[in-house]
Amino acid sequence: MFNWNIKESPILSLLGMGGGIGSKLIGGASGPISATGGDTTLDITGYKVHIFTTVGPATFQVDSGAGDVEYLVVAGGGSGSAQYGGGGGAGGLRTNLSGHPRAGNPFPVTPGTYSVVVGGGGAYATPPAEPGIPGSDSTFGTITASGGGGGGGPGQEPAPWPTTTNGGPGGSGGGGAGRTGTHAPNLTGGSGNTPPFSPPQGNDGGDGVQPGNRAGGGGGGAGAAGQDGNDNDAGDGGVGVQVLIAGNPSPIGTPGPSGDGWFAGGGGGGGFNVNAGSGGAGGGGNGRSSPTAGVPGTTNTGGGGGGGFHPGATTG
Secondary structure, three states, X not given: OEEEEEEOOOEEEEEOOOEEEEEEEEEEOOEOOEEEOOOEEEEEOOEEEEEEOOOEEEEEEEEEOOEEEEEEEEOOOOOOOOOOOOOOOOOOEEEOOOOOOOEOOOEEEOOEEEEEEEOOOOOOOOOOOOOOOOOOOEEEOOEEEOOOOXXXXXXXXXXXXXXXXXXXXXXXXXXXXXXXXXXOOOOOOOOOOOOOOOOOOOOOOOXXXXXXXXXXXOOOOOOOOOOOOOOOEOOOOOOOEEOOOOOOOXXXXXXXXXXXXXXXXXXXXXXXXXXXXXOOOOOOOOOOEOOOOOOOOXXXXXXXXXXXXXXXXXXX
């Protein structure tokens, strides 16, 4: 997962595993901003990038100067479920990087301490038939990105296996599972952008199906919804979003359709006797079909875990 980046002039920051955080501060009338904090700092084209990757609380300290900070905040991705499970939803992604299509409002800073929390990825779901676990929120000051929803569990009859197979809600929603048992409930994907922000932090997960075989839905990604399962295929995870807050080429994120620097891809759905779903660009783990475990989400991206087959759940 990946939390956030903070960029100041001349400093830039970023967080993450599961999620992450980074920001860029742009100096105002009082002169360039000087700040400290983060697990890694990089000097890039006149800015200093602060990268936070350790899960848990931290601080970002502005020592002098005042102005606006550009940030990237990515929450922890949800874990995928097993036994034709749904893919985990990606962690929510929020940024105000100048010129980015998802850019939110300016974030002014003055000397003082700003709280940071790097959200962890969803844990391995036990027992293996249980729904996936949501990721944890990441925060930078007043900015919060919501953890991704867990992938839906199989809903197999009889008890004590779970009867809830819907994907969980979150920054992006988890995919619904491929059910078995004639009285199992609907297998809908979880709602993304939950709670709602504008611009949106993520998308819905895809639905699972029982076509005779079973196919889980893909987890939602920051850039697109997860795909539904069908008669032959589990759903692919939704694609993430490219955010080049740490420069181009980017030292953070994963490769994607337009180069590197991609975050928050949804996990692919798992299945039984169907083609497994692929994880979305931005760290989503691939799903797997019988009899293989899914692939975990990529560290420090906010990617959701892939759905798998018995007994292999995955982590966000």
